[in-house]
Amino acid sequence: MSLHVEIVGRLDPTLPAPPLPLAGGEVRAGFPSPADDYLEGELNLNELLIHHPSATFLVYAKGHSMERHGIYDGDLLIVDRSLEPGIGDVVVMAVDGELTCKQLQLIGKRHYLVSGSEQFPPIPLAGCDCHCWGVVTDNIHSLRRRR
Template sequence: MESVGEYGMSMHLTVLGRVDTTAPPLTIPLVGGFVRAGFPSPADDYLEADLDLVSHLIQHPSATYFLRAKGTSMEGAGIYDGDLLIVDRSIEPKPGHIVIMSVDGELTCKKYGKMGNRPYLFASNPNFKPIPLTGRDCEVWGVVTHNIHSLAPGFAV
């Protein structure tokens, strides 16, 4: 288990950069139909279209940037150490959103919510306490819209 402070703001984040809005689209074939995650079935052997992942994953390119997560506090939400997060600064955080926030100068990734009428950040790992935001120096850096998690061993995203 990693070493954590009183409120577990130990999800360290590395800012990787912004979306290049001048880059030409890079399309990848999108296979039509769905793949079953249970029992195998005959596949649809045709390409539906080309898919540009940037336009599919990023709604506001000029307000979007990428971060790399480090730590275990958000594992219950499917965010693991080393995952690539896509963050949109133009979205107003609402309860239930996973946000990137600076709290007292420390950058963290947590779920935004309320206890009573007071705002809190919540980890998705029971080993971490909720972080009260009242009376603290807080700045929202954006809402996490997507998480890219590698499933292939040794293949970093």
């Protein structure tokens, strides 16, 4: 199965994002410490993750073909339409009318969309009807099982 996307919607740049507490330092796996002793300030996730609010939208990833790139079924992807896609970028692309999420690669002298799985051959962009919807800038991946 290829990785497809489900459009969630555009961001509303007029809505303020609530600042969240930011703990200073790094979190090491294995050694617990009281987090309140390390509060450094507040962090606004919109300011951190959304650089072009009017050109940014959210999509849900569907499928398993991009797991090698850290994108799993059900992940929420942040997509920026204002960015020019470059080689190595993960993009949301309409290919022959179907939205997909793949990595843009150059193989030889031709552009391809490449999944994160050997089960799916690269998709050549030459000769197909394709349009880049945007560059995936960030991935929100839940570690807790959805109930």
